[in-house]
Amino acid sequence: MYEHFFQCPYCWEEISMLLDPSVKQQNYVEDCEICCNPIEVAAQFNNNILESFQGNSLEQ
Numbered sequence: 001m002y003e004h005f006f007q008c009p010y011c012w013e014e015i016s017m018l019l020d021p022s023v024k025q026q027n028y029v030e031d032c033e034i035c036c037n038p039i040e041v042a043a044q045f046n047n048n049i050l051e052s053f054q055g056n057s058l059e060q
């Protein structure tokens with residue numbers, strides 16, 4: 001598994017998420033481990049290298 005660190009869009013704490021590099025395109029919702037708000041995660045791997053990552057709030 002690949003551990004990616006980024007800032008939570010709600011509480012701005014640095015959190016990490018575990019991603020599976022064997023899945024090229026992944027989109028899911030995971031709760032922040034600090035503030036428990038739902039984060040929309042979009043990650044893209046290319047040859048086991050993280051090509052793009054976005055962690056967005058579900059609120060507009």
Ligand SMILES: [Zn+2]
Nearest residue numbers: 008011032035
């Ligand atoms: Zn948070």
